[in-house]
Amino acid sequence: MARILDHAARHWWGEPARLWTERVPAAAGSAQAARALDAELFRPVRGLRVVLLDYADGAADLVLVAHRAWLDATSLRMVAEVLTERVPYERFHAGRAQVAAPDDELVKRWREADYSGAAVEWASGDVAAGERTGVVSVPVRDSAHLAARVAVAAALVLGRYEGRHCPVIGAVTGLPARPEEALGAFDAGTLLAVDLSGAATTGELVAGSARVLEGGGWCDARRYARLCAETGGRVLAGLLATATDEDVPCQTAPFPLTLVPRRDQDGSLLLDVRHRLGDVDGESARRFAVHVARAYERLAGDDDLAPADVDLLDEPERRHVTGLGRPDTPLGRRPERIEEIFAARAAERPEAVALTGEDRSLTYAELDALAGRRAAALRGRGVRAGDRVGLCLDRTPELVVTMLAVLKAGAVYVPMDPAYPAERLAYTAGDAALRVVVADRDFPAGDGLSVVSPERLADPDDGGVPRSGGADDAAYVIYTSGSTGRPKGVVVSHRNVVALLTATGDDLGLGPGDTWSNFHSSAFDFSVWEIWGALLTGGRLVMVPYWVSRSPEEFHELLTRERVTVLSQTPSAFAQLMEADRHRDERLAVRLTVFGGEPLDVRPLLGWFDRYPGCRLVNMYGITETTVHVTAQTVTRGDAIAGSRSVGRPLPGWHVYVLDERGRPVPVGAPGEIHVGGAGVATEYLGRPELTAERFVPDPFAGGRMYRSGDRGRLRADGRLEHLGRLDTQVKVRGFRIELDEIRNVLLDDPAVTSAAVVLRDGRPAAPGPAVGGAQADGEVQAVGDAQAVDHALARLDAYVTPADLDPAEVRRRAAKVLPDHMMPATVTALPALPLTANGKLDARALPEPASAPPAPAAPAEDFTRTLAAVWESVLDVPVGDDDNFFELGGNSLLAIRLAAAMRERDLPALPLRELYLHPTVRDLAQVLGHE
Template sequence: MVLETAHGPAADPRIHRQGSAVEIDLPRALVDRADALARERGATRFMVLLAAAQTVLARWTGQTDICVGTPVAGRGRLELEPLVGFFVNTVVLRTDLSGRPAFHTLVDRVRDVVLGAFDHQEVPFEQVVGRLRPKRDLSRNPLFQAMVDVQESSATGIGLPGLETADVALPWGSAKFDLTATFVVRPDRFALNVEYAADLFDPDTATRFAHHVGRVLEALLADPTARADEAALLSADERRHLVADAGRDAEPAPPFEVAGPPHAPAVVCEGTTLDYARLDALTGGLAAALIRAGTAPGDAVGVCVDRGVWSVAAMLAVWRAGGVYVPLDPRLPGERLRYMGEEAAVRHLVCDAGTRDRAAALGAVAVDVGDVLPDPDGPRHAPRRDDLAYVIFTSGSTGRPKAVGIEHHALDAHVATAREAFGLTARDRVLTFASTSFDASLEQILPALSTGATVLVRPDDIWAPEELAARVAAERVTVMELTPSYWTELVARLDVLAPRLASLRLLVTGGEALPADPLERWFAHLPGVPVVNTYGPTEAVISATAHTVTSAPAGRVPIGRPLGSRRAHVVDPLGEPVPPGVPGELVLGGPELARGYLGRPALTAERFVPDPFGTPGGRLYRTGDVVRRLPGGELKFLGRNDDQVKIRGFRVEPGEAEAVLRAHPGVSGAAVVVRTLNGETALVGYAAGGGLSQESLRTHCRARLPHYLVPSAFVLLDALPLTVQGKLDTAALPEPAAPAPHAGVAPRTPAETVVAQIWCEVLDLPKVGVHDDFFALGGHSLRAVAVASRLRTAFDCPFQVRDLFEHPTVERLAAEVERRLLELISQMSDDEIDLSLTADL
């Protein structure tokens, strides 16, 4: 196993293990208490001290399976006692701290572990490693990374007849392991020495670890019946300091309002421009139409329109009519849209010519934007602070998405915070790239409109990186927000595209972890464009924390500090703050929290809990995200404490896809788990039943789930594997087999050959056939972006992502390539053709 104790950058195998040590004194009386507990439990002093050290290691790592090493003398045989020589060996002590044991119970566990290890202490450590064959890493010691030892002496010093002796401290320049905790026991002194690897820890961190061991040891020896994980790591002063530094208070924000000069451009999409006066008139006209249709303050109003200027205007009009904005993506399956409308209690719906039929099927009173007449004097409802502003749906583990309700005061506060954090002014031109179904779109629209900037709306088509760069250049975009997955595709083409991004002054990313490696390439090409890494669940109103990156970082990119009046606490499973560097769950407080999950009071009470750190009546949202606080106060994301994942920037609960898969009429048992396929995080569906096929399962899921929740692969089983307790044995679920290309239909033309090579590169497949379907082979929208970009480079011909959706096989896409090339050639003069033929000679 790997003990994840590193508080700094990951160990580099090229680094020589530089080290140092710190030492603190502990109360001498603790030795007597440890001895008393050891006698009571039939253990030794070493076992008690080891239990305390492993307790702290478990708290520091967030793990319950703790392996440490300890040296043994290797003189267990009587005939070895008089021999001079070095017989020391190392044994591994692996202790299970799960189940929240009382300390005396943990001592019992440690006793059994130590006795079992000492029974086999003659087995050389190297032989153990050789038999277990762990995955080797030059930056880590195999099997354990921390050592615990006890050095005891019955005298105060070393004396020889006729000589005066004194201790001399030798320089300490190396570390054998990540951490070595050595308890020093002498008649007049009890101390803890911590040797540490300097590339992983600093002196303050090592000293903090030593104090935590001492504090835990003292607390648990005072009450051995207490649970080991309840012993406080922090002093009262340290706890107060962490609570005080969790965030700051900000003045209440004014209500959001659109603020721009009448004739300044407000919203732009595909050649259509609305100035602020026209935007005001259209929103006023639509608001009046909604009220005539029966919309009353507090009513949920669905907005189901194609992307464009109306997707912005409709949102503003809903608020002017006093309604609650509920975005409904017309590309979602009809069954899901119906459920969302019912869950949010949508009574009225805004549609357009392209979505009129979808809207009619939802059963709400529809208002078509094509029938709206501009009305600058239209209604301007003034909402109360605690009125609902919008409802956004997130993935739910029960098989149905959850409706998250956000109040106006929380939205107003975030708009003001984002406007300040991004430094927006009326001179900015901000690209809104996110789907309106996600709250990130609000962050890309509202702060800009509140300062008089111009919002540029991406149409429904997904742009390849080349198209994005062209639009940025043509529209002089200054600020844009992208998911890290899409941004990575853009970064890969910066050697060609960077000049077209010259107008940018700020890039914002969010929705998933930001990889560090592409940042080096980003700043090499665009050194003057900082990257703001944002983090935030929908329940904490879009972006809850942010970190600005101005140069390539070493290691994982932090998610930063809380924005606005939010407070970010890192807590243990008992809800107590953990020290800096120790992993814990991130809980968010402050006024910028959702009201809760509509119609789900029990789930709301489970996730939104009373705030024990703030004023009475305050709440905290339990994010389920595991983070650690860095020494400077910023947060670093580590992972999840449940099954929720981010896939291509989308928040996904595998249980939602599993519930839909289980509802297939031929399925008797189903499971959906997270796997890594072709280097990407993906969902894999497992199904047992009769008469099933992968295609029937995929069709069933596509009709009921958004694209990001449809499993990337399906595995058919006779029965789901179960443990002896009758639970799903996820470890026994087989890996999905790579999709088999159609046999005997290899590429036949140069165009098919190039297209097939590109597909193999993007999908990480050895070969594909000309009749293979890109999406059946594991393709998705982001991979389609990569294919479109490579096709543009290979053929010097414009390709869009939609081309792959319309021509999803190698044969059909290659035919489209040939058609476009012939069309381009037909438009060229003889001189241009001659020039193109000789350009590479």
């Protein structure tokens, strides 16, 4: 055999080849023989390797292994027939279509055709696995067009796993027009783009794939590599149709998921899924194989299905998946009202300080008594149980006293931010049917509306307030952005708030020893967690004035001075606090930091771990409609290194599902819409029965109701949830939930505007594309609040309006009468027409860069003014004139903080952020800072 190999190799390729012989001290078929065979089959090879395994019982195995860029499977079998003298080697002479050993270019081309995409999000690859390949086998039955059905089944599964409407499946087989009796690399490849939109039935998809696979739609390695490149290299799954019963189809899977139909020893049909361990772990590959086999069976049984009709889960797996999002720990506490629990805390520690702010403190007893008197005063003004009372107050002790008073009166508080435009405040008052608003400044008048200051809510003849109502009564109504152009009120009960503190108190160690900060506006539901989290667990609440919350340095001083131990922050705000902390010698007393309001990028937290190793960081996902928080994930140093996007497991009493558009559970790791059930689900949208019925739906798995969040997510095998952004035109900017359609509708309310679009941009050069608002938006909208890609401080809203002769500044001024600051577009650009796709939808990618004001000429002697303008330009990344308005150029509260830091780094005068808000132009600010 060695002589034949040497002669044949010289004849075929002009160079010798060696037969390696290994004696195996074990009988054929033994475990040791199997290990020796596997070792030879999977030993790396560049060209051709031939090994004879000589067993102790006289039997032998001839093992031939070749790189696919050297010999295809047919050629390899021909070589085996020559070496075993079944065919004389002279038969393969130079006159036939014999192919010499390929050069390195072909090897390179095949490597280029390999998968080169990003990490497989629904699996856990092992970076140390190298090119090692695992295999999972599942039984399938014979059917017509076997390869085409396998390919379409794989596309269905891949489409569900990755949320793609047109996944690409690769295929490798022998070239249909292969020269007979030729030796060489004649493998060919093709790509199938399987349209799962529903335009074709599954039978039509199979027939179309069969026409390609069986009709010669193949190309050689060079063309195949170009096809793969055109897909961005993301060919994750593919079919390998070159295998026979005698072949091991591959050492390293050509695709991360390589499907190989084959016959078992008993003749039954199996589908092997060979998977690269570096990309896909064994359990994820097993799940993929089972789902492909299940989809294949459905395709083989019915050709008239729509792709969405194919359900990948059977009943046992459905029960398993719906159980993944349920916590192990039940919620134990009986339902109570908020003011009842507060009264119990006051009775336990009446002299403990409950509330600090504005250079004053109130003990629990004092706060309880003062709130009781104000409750009686509210009753005296006609407020009755169940009435809604508006609160338009700054972050001072008066806010909390009045909030508690409303609850003691059996009423419902409706918080409003004093910074909101008058028209928005008036709308909220009218929509909530408020008859009483407690405000510490002017509030827009309304029919039947009584506006009273906190100081006037005094009743020295307090006779007490009779108890009324139960835990299921509404405690507050918080208004969130609405797609119709007007905000909508979310009604949340006492029971929900108490459940939130019950679910988190023990795990987070909340108690009388803690000092909390109230950093957020009362109109933002994060404040519910801060205020009642402190007061219902016996802690002390420190009110953070608005201007202090805008200045990381001043906020740091407050945290240090008040020895705050529990801190709640949006990731955007915390990034600025970390920067301020880095420049301070004083160490904070914070033991617990809770993140919420927007996606968290955990990678920048490594420095915080170094400086505060004893501080626990908890990332929480939640929605106003599900009572602030739903899940919790303690962030570790390992999570920060890995860049984890997990928001953790549901809180006790809460549960989550990830469902497809038909309300079916999706497989583990696959994306879908997050649905939340359990103790936190809100009562309703105030006065919106149709919207309530649309979003608060029956829970078919656990009973009760669940909330359709509109958020995209995936459940991991361990029950942890990953938040993947929005499914609709809703986005988050610095913690505020915003419907882009609301802004668009406000713009369209302007009689001069004929059409409008709103996009959210990162604001950095070469940043991700825009998210789009409006019914004309084409395709799925990605929330730019993705923690992995966005600089939240630079995220901005850009508006486009028609016709072209509109005055953008005037459009913006009219919108500012309705929209709060965080919803105001940074720019308004007037166009002759909005660009449209061929389908008549808005083409967001064709929108021009937003218009910006041209720089004003600099006066000769204004050196400091020009220096200041240059700093503004470095922060805003736009040209800046002396009379340009910081906020009209795209500035926001976070960029204001960056501006202050940039001025400090350049040894310029300190910038009090209050002055920037009061004097938002370069010229005016320069004068305030003492320079002409």
